[in-house]
Amino acid sequence: MSPDPAPGADPAPEGMTLARAGDLPLKGRDEPSSWGRRLLIAAVLIWFAALILIPGAALVRQAFAKGWQPLASALAEPAVRRAFVMSLGITLVATVVNTVFGIAMALVLVRQRFFGRTLIDGVVDMPFAVSPIVAGLMLIVLYGPDSPVGGWLESRGFQVIYALPGMVLATMFVTVPFVVRELVPILRELGEEYEQAAHTLGAGRWRTFWSVTLPSIRWGVAYGVTLTVARCLGEFGAVLVVSGNVIGHTQTATLYIAEGIDSFHPEGAYAASLVLAAASFLLLVGMDLVRHRLEGAREVEP
Amino acid sequence: MEAGTAARRRARPELALRGASLTYLGVMVVLPMLAMAWQAFRPGPAAFWAAVTEPYAWHALKLTFVTAFIMVFVGAVTGTATAWVLVRYEFPGRNLVNALIDLPFAVPTVVTGVMLVALYGPQSVVGAIMGKAGWKVIYDQPGIILALLFVTYPFVIRSVQPVLLSLDRAEEEAAATLGAGPWTTFFRITLPTLWPSILTGSALSFSRALGEYGSVVMVAGNQPLLTKTAPIYIFGEIESGNRHGALAVSAVLLGSSLLILVALNALQRRGEVRDVA
Amino acid sequence: MEIRPARPAARLGLPALALFVSAVAGCGGEAAPKEDSLKLGAYSVVREVFHDGIIPAFSKHWKEKTGREPVFEESYNASGAQARSISSGFDADVAALSHSGDMELLVKAGKVAPTWKDGPYKGILTNSLVVVGHREGNPKGIKDWSDLARPGVGVLYPDPKTSGGARWNINAIYGSAFLDAKAKDAANPDLGPVRDLLAKVQANVVNMDQSGRQSMANFSKSQNGDAVVTYENELLLRAKEGDPIPYVVPPATLLIESPVAIVGPSVEKHGNKALVDAFVEFLTSAEAQKIFVEFGFRPVNPEARDAVTGRPEPAKVFTTDDLGGWAKLEEELYSTNGLWTTIAAQAVQNRGK
Numbered sequence: 001m002s003p004d005p006a007p008g009a010d011p012a013p014e015g016m017t018l019a020r021a022g023d024l025p026l027k028g029r030d031e032p033s034s035w036g037r038r039l040l041i042a043a044v045l046i047w048f049a050a051l052i053l054i055p056g057a058a059l060v061r062q063a064f065a066k067g068w069q070p071l072a073s074a075l076a077e078p079a080v081r082r083a084f085v086m087s088l089g090i091t092l093v094a095t096v097v098n099t100v101f102g103i104a105m106a107l108v109l110v111r112q113r114f115f116g117r118t119l120i121d122g123v124v125d126m127p128f129a130v131s132p133i134v135a136g137l138m139l140i141v142l143y144g145p146d147s148p149v150g151g152w153l154e155s156r157g158f159q160v161i162y163a164l165p166g167m168v169l170a171t172m173f174v175t176v177p178f179v180v181r182e183l184v185p186i187l188r189e190l191g192e193e194y195e196q197a198a199h200t201l202g203a204g205r206w207r208t209f210w211s212v213t214l215p216s217i218r219w220g221v222a223y224g225v226t227l228t229v230a231r232c233l234g235e236f237g238a239v240l241v242v243s244g245n246v247i248g249h250t251q252t253a254t255l256y257i258a259e260g261i262d263s264f265h266p267e268g269a270y271a272a273s274l275v276l277a278a279a280s281f282l283l284l285v286g287m288d289l290v291r292h293r294l295e296g297a298r299e300v301e302p
Numbered sequence: 303m304e305a306g307t308a309a310r311r312r313a314r315p316e317l318a319l320r321g322a323s324l325t326y327l328g329v330m331v332v333l334p335m336l337a338m339a340w341q342a343f344r345p346g347p348a349a350f351w352a353a354v355t356e357p358y359a360w361h362a363l364k365l366t367f368v369t370a371f372i373m374v375f376v377g378a379v380t381g382t383a384t385a386w387v388l389v390r391y392e393f394p395g396r397n398l399v400n401a402l403i404d405l406p407f408a409v410p411t412v413v414t415g416v417m418l419v420a421l422y423g424p425q426s427v428v429g430a431i432m433g434k435a436g437w438k439v440i441y442d443q444p445g446i447i448l449a450l451l452f453v454t455y456p457f458v459i460r461s462v463q464p465v466l467l468s469l470d471r472a473e474e475e476a477a478a479t480l481g482a483g484p485w486t487t488f489f490r491i492t493l494p495t496l497w498p499s500i501l502t503g504s505a506l507s508f509s510r511a512l513g514e515y516g517s518v519v520m521v522a523g524n525q526p527l528l529t530k531t532a533p534i535y536i537f538g539e540i541e542s543g544n545r546h547g548a549l550a551v552s553a554v555l556l557g558s559s560l561l562i563l564v565a566l567n568a569l570q571r572r573g574e575v576r577d578v579a
Numbered sequence: 580m581e582i583r584p585a586r587p588a589a590r591l592g593l594p595a596l597a598l599f600v601s602a603v604a605g606c607g608g609e610a611a612p613k614e615d616s617l618k619l620g621a622y623s624v625v626r627e628v629f630h631d632g633i634i635p636a637f638s639k640h641w642k643e644k645t646g647r648e649p650v651f652e653e654s655y656n657a658s659g660a661q662a663r664s665i666s667s668g669f670d671a672d673v674a675a676l677s678h679s680g681d682m683e684l685l686v687k688a689g690k691v692a693p694t695w696k697d698g699p700y701k702g703i704l705t706n707s708l709v710v711v712g713h714r715e716g717n718p719k720g721i722k723d724w725s726d727l728a729r730p731g732v733g734v735l736y737p738d739p740k741t742s743g744g745a746r747w748n749i750n751a752i753y754g755s756a757f758l759d760a761k762a763k764d765a766a767n768p769d770l771g772p773v774r775d776l777l778a779k780v781q782a783n784v785v786n787m788d789q790s791g792r793q794s795m796a797n798f799s800k801s802q803n804g805d806a807v808v809t810y811e812n813e814l815l816l817r818a819k820e821g822d823p824i825p826y827v828v829p830p831a832t833l834l835i836e837s838p839v840a841i842v843g844p845s846v847e848k849h850g851n852k853a854l855v856d857a858f859v860e861f862l863t864s865a866e867a868q869k870i871f872v873e874f875g876f877r878p879v880n881p882e883a884r885d886a887v888t889g890r891p892e893p894a895k896v897f898t899t900d901d902l903g904g905w906a907k908l909e910e911e912l913y914s915t916n917g918l919w920t921t922i923a924a925q926a927v928q929n930r931g932k
Contacts, residue, residue, distance in 0.1 A: 036484065037391060044387045047380050048399055051452055055417040056405055062420075105323040112320055120324070122563035126331055128509035129559035130338075131533040133540060134552045138334035141341065145668030162669045173330055181506055185499040186464055205315060220464050227460060230407035236516055244669045246618065246654045254410045259655065261412055262792040263626055264820065266800070273413045280408035285401050356915065357924070416796075424785075425802040441786045524738050524787040526923045537789075538740025541659040542913065543684070 059277070063270035074268030075275070079248035080256055084275070087253040090164070090239075091232035094171040099225055102179025107213075109180070110187040121184075125177050135173055136241025139166060162244035167252065170238035175231050179224030186220040222287050230280040335556065342549040353550035361527045362535035363554060369443065369531065370511035373450040378504045380451075381458025382496065388459070389466040406455045414452055415520025422448065423521075441523035446531060449517040454510050458503030465499040498570045505566050512555050614851045616650035617858060620671025620842070622658035622681075622743065623792060625705070627816060628874035629653065629675075636870060637861050641854070649854060657790055658743035665690055670845040672855045675704055675837070677743030680905045682838045695840040700863055704839035706877040708811040708893065709751035709832050712798060712824040719805045723829045724752050726806075728779035733804035735785055737794045739913055744791030746908075748808040749919055751833035752780055753912060754902045758831065770918070778922045799824055810835055811890070815875025831895040 063071065074080055109121055127135065143150040143160040150160055160166045194216070198208045214221075236254045243250040251259075253272055260269025343350055353359060387393075388400050406414065423429045423440040432439055439445050469492070477487045515533040523529040530538075532551055539548035621629060634651050641649045656664065658677035665671050666688035674691065676682050682702070685691040696702040713721045719732050727734050739745035756776045760768035785804045788794040791813065798807040799822060807824070814826045839862060846855050861867050868883035878884055899905050912919040 040383060041387050041391055041393050044380070044384045045393075045395075045399070048384065048402075051455060052402055052405055055414070055421055055452070056402065056409075058417050058421055059409065059413065062417075101323060101326045104319055105327065108316075108320045108323050112316060114320065118564050118567050119560075120327065121567045122560050123327065123331060123335075125505060125509045125563050126335060126556060126560060128506060129512045129556055130335070131513045131515055131536050131552060131555075133515065133533075133537050134338060134549070135334060137540065137545075138337045140667050141337050142334060145670070150668070161667075162664070169330075173334065176327070176330055177506065177509075181502055182461065182464070185461060185502050186468070188498060189465055189468065189495075219467070223460050223464060226404060227407060227456065230404050234408055234410045236410055236412065240656075241660075241664075244620075244654050244664055244671075245656055246652045249652055250654075257410050258412050259623075259626075261416060261796070262623055262790060264792070264796065264817070264822070266416070266796075270413065273410055276410070277405055277408040280404060281401055358920075419797070419801050419803075423801055423803060519789050520793070523785070524789075525784070526920075538738060540663070541657070541741045542739075543659075 059270060059274060063274045066267050070267035071271035074271050082248050083251050083253045083256040087233055090168050090171050090252065091229055093168050094175055094232050095225060095228045098172060098175050098228055099179050102224060103183065103221065105180045106183035106187055110184055124180050127173050127176050132174060132237025133241055136170055136238040139170055139242050161242050163250065166242040167239050167250065170242045171232050171235050174235050174238055175228045178227040179221065182220045182224035183217055186217050190216055219291065226283060226287060229283055233276045233280060338549055339553055342553040345546060350550050353547040354554055358526050359535060359547060359551050362530050362532040363551060366512060366532040369446045369450060370508055373447050373454065373511055374504045374508045377451055377454055377458055377507050378500055381503060382462055382500055385459045385462035385466055389463060403459055404456050406453050411453060411516030414517040415449065418449060418521050440521050443529055445521040446518055449521045450511045450514060453514055453517055454507035457507040458500060461499045461503035462496055465496055469495060501566050501570055505563050508562065509559050512559050615647050615854060616652060617851060617854050618652040618671045619673050620654050620661050620665050620669060621675040622661055622677045623655050623790065624813065625675055626655040628871055632870040632874055633867055637858055641857065657741065665842060670848055671842055672845045672849060672851060673839065673859060674842050675839045677837055678905060679838050680909055681743060682840055690842050690844055691840045692843055700879040702838045702840060703836045703879050704862055705837050705871050706879055707835040708828060709748055709808065709835060710811045710814065710826045710828050712807040712809060712814050712826040714805060715825060721806050722827055724755050724776065727783060728776055732783050732806060733785045734780055734783040734806050735794045735798050735804040736808040737791050738787035738789060739919065741789045742791055744810065747833065747835050750899065750908055753777060754833050754897055755831045757902060758897060774918060774922060777919060778925055781922055812875030828891045828893045830893060831897065832893050834896045834898045
């Protein structure tokens with residue numbers, strides 16, 4: 001944990017560490033022999049293993065307990081493929097909308113002063129504190145076929161609840177906080193100096209946003225998007241309540257998984273959850289790679 | 303913010319941005335919450351109070367908050383340590399660990415529960431050893447905390463990590479040059495900078511813990527007055543037709559987590575003001 | 580330049596949102612002619628028998644009769660959740676639920692006609708028995724409900740708050756003791772032993788899962804507990820799928836009667852009355868009932884009774900009507916001051932000691 005007293009001793013300068021493709025940028029220059037460091041790494045790794053790695057490995061093992069067959073046959077079913085398409089579509093819409101909204105909301109929360117800001121800041125996190133099933137119920141109360149709004153929409157042939165729009169709404173509700181939460185501390189840490197400088201130099205607001213603000217928060221945005229995508233793919237409770245769970249129509253991958261576990265054919269379900277987890281995993285790794293490309297390029301530029 | 307004139311010049315688009323984001327928040331989040339609060343309070347405050355102080359509901363609420371607080375404390379320490387190790391140190395498997403951090407979000411919580419029972423349940427090797435030592439994890443209160451720690455694992459790490467990455471290390475190095483030990487440097491220089499992001503991550507974990515259902519229901523045991531948390535209570539009451547009881551408890555969960563989050567935000571802002579001063 | 584920042588705001592507007600949503604909805608929607616498609620809203624337990632047995636058999640008939648292929652949209656969910664969905668507007672044409680209590684919810688919501696019980700089988704689709712699954716060789720010697728009350732026997736049944744199955748299970752335990760008490764003193768049965776039995780069994784419960792299926796998975800996959808209280812058909816289905824769990828039928832047990840009904844407003848909306856009527860009629864035909872038997876149920880149609888072979892018969896079978904009806908049981912057992920509710924609290928206090 002100790003910052004190195006003699007920075008020159010580090011064999012690899014920071015810039016080079018950053019440029020090494022495929023790596024998380026490394027900000028440490030600590031002596032390799034520090035005991036405190038080793039202990040800390042060991043503790044973190046043991047914790048990680050007990051909490052994440054071993055359950056994850058168990059999932060992989062269970063998924064392949066009967067070989068590739070269940071995975072292949074599960075994925076070959078049209079209803080399952082459709083469930084994955086549903087999940088991906090919902091995820092796409094919810095992520096795009098919540099990312100745009102999240103950036104706007106974070107900017108408003110950090111850069112603007114207005115009455116009730118602290119309250120709003122708290123309200124953003126509310127979707128997490130609501131049990132998903134209650135969230136789903138409230139959507140039914142608001143937009144269900146028997147509610148005024150839902151009835152009006154339905155009479156015009158637009159079904160919200162027990163159809164895709166409701167599922168998108170439920171997913172969006174659950175993932176509202178991620179991007180906002182990732183960005184607020186970064187924006188705070190960043191301060192307003194650069195933006196004001198750009199403004200003073202005559203850049204328009206839009207340009208300032210694109211060329212000053214966004215580049216400095218992009219990794220925060222990226223993390224937020226990753227979390228949103230992962231949570232969208234994994235969302236269960238709220239979607240279950242509003243979907244009707246019709247196989248091949250309004251069944252998402254997660255609902256399929258829950259049904260699989262409930263119907264004693266968990267291999268297919270485990271396999272499907274592995275696919276979901278792998279999708280998120282690839283997204284994250286992919287984003288990391290892109291980042292290194294970009295950061296590496298930036299290091300070379302000057 | 304001394305840019306008073308600049309702010310005034312920018313006022314209109316800013317208002318538009320604010321209006322749009324607040325509208326979205328209003329439609330997406332506030333409206334469903336109001337619908338819930340309305341339904342919870344409609345039968346009158348007395349009925350609301352009765353529904354919340356009903357022994358089963360009250361115990362469920364208490365249990366939820368206690369387990370959430372313990373989880374947040376453990377999660378904040380381990381999360382910060384993990385983020386620190388990932389950002390500052392090189393070790394084999396670092397990129398793998400970093401990539402797997404988000405796994406808890408990607409795995410459906412039902413599956414999480416099944417995995418945890420399989421690994422740490424009474425019939426597993428680990429569970430049997432712990433059982434001999436007299437510890438019961440799965441189907442008891444520690445199981446709830448375990449499940450919550452799993453599902454909230456990424457929050458603190460993912461909010462501390464970017465701040466650590468963008469942290470300017472000059473101050474730390476200066477402190478070290480001036481003879482400060484590693485712990486002093488960490489607590490006096492690094493931690494104050496990380497503090498807001500740790501709080502953010504913890505606040506998110508906390509909210510999530512209050513609402514978590516899928517994984518907890520598999521590992522908690524769900525005995526009323528013992529291991530039944532509020533979300534499980536809520537689900538059970540909805541399923542058995544007591545919607546009002548369920549919504550009243552949800553309203554309490556929501557209200558208290560809102561209070562806690564607003565307080566946390568105020569705390570953060572105080573820190574921010576102090577930094578500026 | 581100056582107005583541009585408003586653009587993300589415009590993008591966030593609801594019209595745009597609706598566009599997004601409908602665009603995706605458009606990709607997903609597929610148009611089967613409504614009169615040839617049927618939406619089934621059922622409880623989880625009948626998933627296998629409907630999906631793999633009943634629906635293929637009926638489709639064959641329908642095709643022979645009309646020359647058209649019927650399209651089934653199947654939704655399986657916990658019985659209570661399914662009832663809630665349908666009562667708040669999920670447009671299933673046929674509702675198959677775990678117990679009549681859930682069906683009454685649909686009647687109250689105006690989705691099912693109050694006359695649903697009028698048919699020859701009183702609206703019931705399948706029967707089954709509440710039984711006890713045990714470990715290989717029955718090491719704990721489980722034969723009757725009272726064996727579940729012995730110290731050191733780990734019991735699994737789901738949470739009656741979330742699972743209709745759990746209510747059947749607990750009603751069976753309650754009913755056996757209650758009928759004993761009633762046999763001794765019909766006018767004024769002594770509830771002491773009833774309460775005692777329920778409390779002792781509850782104290783042995785390892786985990787109250789959210790559904791019967793999860794309870795069984797807990798028993799067979801995670802190897803938790805010594806006994807699992809469940810439906811006979813669930814255990815027979817396990818055996819059919821190559822994962823047999825040995826079981827005993829207690830000497831006096833409860834007959835599970837699971838209802839089916841047509842959801843009027845949905846049929847009106849879809850205009851598929853001919854198909855729905857034919858389907859519901861088929862469900863209680865000898866052919867369909869034999870399929871149910873094949874998947875472990877007991878038939879309501881006497882013509883299919885011969886198909887039941889090699890199953891242990893209990894000395895005495897009682898029904899919920901013998902115990903005063905489903906609504907009365909709900910009130911007496913599961914309301915806030917109900918027998919089971921207060922026992923669950925007691926069990927916790929005892930455990931604390």
